[in-house]
Amino acid sequence: MSWHTDDADLREYAAGALAPPRLWSVETHLAACADCRTALGSHVPPAATDLGWARLDAALDAPRPGPVESLLIRLGVADHTARLLAATPLLRGSWLGAVVLTLALAVCVALAASPLMLLATAPLLPLAGVAVSFGPGLDPMYETAVVAPMHTFRLLMVRTVAVLATTTVLSALASLALPSLGLAALGWLLPALALTSTGVALTARLGPVLAPALVGGAWAALVALSRLLASGTPLPFTAEGQGGAAAVAVVATVLLVAARDRFDSGALPGPSLRSSRTLRSAARRLS
Numbered sequence: 001m002s003w004h005t006d007d008a009d010l011r012e013y014a015a016g017a018l019a020p021p022r023l024w025s026v027e028t029h030l031a032a033c034a035d036c037r038t039a040l041g042s043h044v045p046p047a048a049t050d051l052g053w054a055r056l057d058a059a060l061d062a063p064r065p066g067p068v069e070s071l072l073i074r075l076g077v078a079d080h081t082a083r084l085l086a087a088t089p090l091l092r093g094s095w096l097g098a099v100v101l102t103l104a105l106a107v108c109v110a111l112a113a114s115p116l117m118l119l120a121t122a123p124l125l126p127l128a129g130v131a132v133s134f135g136p137g138l139d140p141m142y143e144t145a146v147v148a149p150m151h152t153f154r155l156l157m158v159r160t161v162a163v164l165a166t167t168t169v170l171s172a173l174a175s176l177a178l179p180s181l182g183l184a185a186l187g188w189l190l191p192a193l194a195l196t197s198t199g200v201a202l203t204a205r206l207g208p209v210l211a212p213a214l215v216g217g218a219w220a221a222l223v224a225l226s227r228l229l230a231s232g233t234p235l236p237f238t239a240e241g242q243g244g245a246a247a248v249a250v251v252a253t254v255l256l257v258a259a260r261d262r263f264d265s266g267a268l269p270g271p272s273l274r275s276s277r278t279l280r281s282a283a284r285r286l287s
């Protein structure tokens with residue numbers, strides 16, 4: 001270095017008062033000259049330097065969004081919603097793997113024996129997905145979600161839509177394996193909507209474990225009974241059955257919206273979403 005930045009310029013630079021083009025030349029020189037960087041340090045209060053290091057530390061330690069979260073943010077989802085979605089258990093590798101495996105098995109049975117296996121199994125996937133997304137013990141974010149300043153109902157809706165969208169796309173892909181059925185291969189779609197909306201609506205009254213268990217059991221019983229009692233297409237997959245499923249989905253959605261205050265008022269039965277034990281253990285973790 002044949003020249004060094006003069007002291008007055010360094011003082012102005014430290015105060016953030018140096019104007020271009022001198023600013024550019026000082027900045028370029030500082031990047032290459034350790035002596036001038038040291039000299040610059042004498043113009044900056046130690047407290048400001050410590051604050052700068054602390055900010056750098058915090059930026060380095062900040063959690064980086066995972067691939068799902070980054071993709072959602074790029075698609076225009078707000079970052080706090082993207083984080084909640086990315087932490088939805090069903091969207092994590094292991095659960096998603098279980099869904100894909102279940103569908104693959106259902107397709108194998110459907111191809112080998114009867115398409116009923118896929119039609120009957122696919123509606124249960126979003127129901128199970130919502131249950132694992134909202135049950136204590138299964139959701140790694142459960143306690144955080146319970147104490148977060150966010151409406152429980154909104155969280156439930158965000159995750160239900162995410163689970164429903166994911167399982168619908170995967171089930172639709174699985175249906176492609178049964179081209180001989182034509183549109184009938186999508187017979188699971190309306191029952192899936194009916195089961196999920198009923199399960200979520202009943203969660204307000206029966207809790208996040210009992211409600212999906214009852215709805216899933218009722219579906220299995222209905223499919224089994226209609227297969228036992230009548231030959232031909234089981235009732236849920238006939239035109240009447242599909243119309244019934246659509247009606248159930250609409251009624252359950254209306255009841256769900258009407259009961260939305262129950263989710264936020266702490267009135268949920270069963271493994272309570274806002275029990276004092278949970279709040280205490282969450283508070284312990286935070287402290």
Ligand SMILES: [Zn+2]
Pocket residue numbers: 001003004005029033034035036
């Ligand atoms: Zn220098």
